[in-house]
Amino acid sequence: MNEISLKSSQFPNGCQNCAIRHQAVCSRCEPDELERLDEIKYYRTVEAGQTVIWTGDRMEFVASVVSGIASLTQTMEDGRTQMVGLLLPGDFIGRPGRESAAYDVIATTDIVLCCFRRKPFENMIVQTPHIAQRLLEMTLDELDAAREWMLVLGRKTAREKIASLLAIVARRNAALKLQGTGEKIQFDLPLTREAMADYLGLTLETVSRQISALKRDKVIALEGKRHVIVPDYRRLLNEAGDDSDGGMMM
Amino acid sequence: MNEISLKSSQFPNGCQNCAIRHQAVCSRCEPDELERLDEIKYYRTVEAGQTVIWTGDRMEFVASVVSGIASLTQTMEDGRTQMVGLLLPGDFIGRPGRESAAYDVIATTDIVLCCFRRKPFENMIVQTPHIAQRLLEMTLDELDAAREWMLVLGRKTAREKIASLLAIVARRNAALKLQGTGEKIQFDLPLTREAMADYLGLTLETVSRQISALKRDKVIALEGKRHVIVPDYRRLLNEAGDDSDGGMMM
DNA sequence: ATCCGCTCTTGATCTGTGTCAAGGAGTTAA
DNA sequence: TTAACTCCTTGACACAGATCAAGAGCGGAT
Known part of the structure; x- marks a missing residue:
């Protein structure tokens, strides 16, 4: 499944497109919070066409799309498939509190993900209120997008x-x-x-x-x-x- | 638009179905937090068929459905309409941070809403982390529902x-x-x-x-x-x- | 160079759902 | 009682999009 860990040093400007770090955290975070985030963070690349996670897989991480495009897809038993989300740089994958994936996550192009191990990330949410608030904003935006798409x-x-x-x-x-x-x-x-x-x-x-x-x-x-x-x-x-x-x- | 304020005393058990009060707050709230919630809270009934809010209206409140069924609806200029959400008791209406409504909210049956004035509610979210966390959970559930419906x-x-x-x-x-x-x-x-x-x-x-x-x-x-x-x-x-x-x- | 595999285009035909139309059943008002 | 209204059902027909099928374009491997 083509998993490669990258070091932060490969992203000298920090993780530019990473919603959690830059939009949710940086502007409001204390230095020690940033350090804790760095500890549970790693990068991962996935080639175009590869599946990042299958529906039902255990979710060991949540992630933010750094570059490339991924999609969330549902498939019925007879093969009919429906894409339910288009994930662009900055979008978030996974949800705190969920053990297993609800959708297939597929790399539409080559992608780089900024992953956070799930358990410690969930702890951070509890301890760091503005992360939950930022995630709420992002989730509400996604919900609007999904409803627009229903029309x-x-x-x-x-x-x-x-x-x-x-x-x-x-x-x-x-x-x-x-x-x-x-x-x-x-x-x-x-x-x-x-x-x-x-x-x-x-x-x-x-x-x-x-x-x-x-x-x-x-x-x-x-x-x-x-x-x-x-x-x-x-x-x-x-x-x-x-x-x-x-x-x-x- | 058929707006009637009800007193909390009409709901002697508290607002049983109100997600914010009972699921998000009660179990974890301090007494003074509950008091602050009560200060910004009021009830409102809407008759079946009436529109609670039109798309674009200023949102002065967020609300929780206490009883009855409401729907979120989008309409195109030529009249085609698509319901994008079915709101059952416990479901949440409105989003913190948004000034105007993104959808028509229509009472499908007679409903009772538990409303919170928006501005003070937003302040509470900032000051009371577990409310944001509970809202995040609820929003993620709604997002899953919306995606399921896309299929x-x-x-x-x-x-x-x-x-x-x-x-x-x-x-x-x-x-x-x-x-x-x-x-x-x-x-x-x-x-x-x-x-x-x-x-x-x-x-x-x-x-x-x-x-x-x-x-x-x-x-x-x-x-x-x-x-x-x-x-x-x-x-x-x-x-x-x-x-x-x-x-x-x- | 040739072949293979993948993506995309286009044509012919079929079919599920929309459209238009008529009327039934139940409820409220006169 | 009848009239008017809303909500629902059913039929006949039309059409948008699905299905089936053939082939074009193009890059990569041998």
Whole structure:
């Protein structure tokens, strides 16, 4: 299962994207708290396509995604699968208090995780209130994202679903770079057609057809299979069925 | 908007179902913490069919459902609606830190809410760590429920969707009464066909047809339109597509 | 260079669910 | 009693998306 421990020294700036350390802890932590966090922390890489944890596995750690993209996936006995979460850098994996994993966690791209051994981490939560508060904020955001996605899954057409997904990835990308003010946004899709289908509750054929249709209608342009160019972000949002930008997710 | 303040004295046993007071606080709270909670607390009733809060409204409070059933609903501009949460007694409404509501909150039946004014409640969270910890637990449970529902919305057939919903309501009901060990479970559906459709991402006609089909196939029996009898709970679970009871939701 | 495996596209056809329409059953009000 | 209303059921038909099938593009291994 391709597990490699990395030393903190490989991340000279600290764990830049690690939500726990930088967003939850650093700004408010006492030095001795940081030390305790470092003691229970280790890094781990997983190759694209590998499964980090299977549903039901014992969870020995919780983790934060440092780089790459992971997904939470549920599978029914007959093989139907539904992705229930897209984990981007900064997102959190696992939950304090749970012994075993509730979902498969799959590395969609090569990823680096910042892991914390679970038991000591749970102790830290009890002793360090602002960690629980930060985790609560993050969890509430995830809950909003999940509910937003329920609207997508339950009520949107295939075309709207695709546009919604593209809008999310585009937004994430524009947010990471300088705010893509006005100018066209472009990015590489980090998901295969099949992964998109699993996220959207569609088949990969329908995904492919709808992407072709959006291309034909000049809502997007493609370079190769994965590189997407969005000439007019508002238009894309409109296709997604949520004209008022507002919420959306992730 | 039908707002009635009730006095705590109308709930002589305290607020039995109130998650914050009894599950989050009582067992671990100091007396002075309980007093502070009481100061910012009030009760409110809402009639069936009324909207408690509209999306975008300013949230002056957070609340816990004491009795009855409420729902969280999202609506698109063209009127398509998706229920994104079913709130049963003990469930929490609102989130600390958010100024305005992200969803419509609708009273599906007559309900009683135990409300806490938001600002002082947020202060309490900061000062009283175990409240944040309890809220984190509850939020994580809701997140699991939402993700479970994503599988229902994205990958299940209409028949499986109906069976899934019936199973949830049945489980809740059996849990409230003495564990319905073996014997047949019966309960009143608290939702109209239309509300079920909004929850399941279907039309009310399809809901009606599938309920008729389950009745015809003796998976359930009906007395009137709303009273459901489940002779074999395992069979129902099987129809829902999740043979291994295990998780499910809410 | 050739073959293999993987991802993606496109076509033809099938089917589950939506849409439109009519009417039944129960409740409340006149 | 009838009328009006809400909630639910059922039928006929349409259509979005699934399924089945063939093949294109492309990188990696031999």
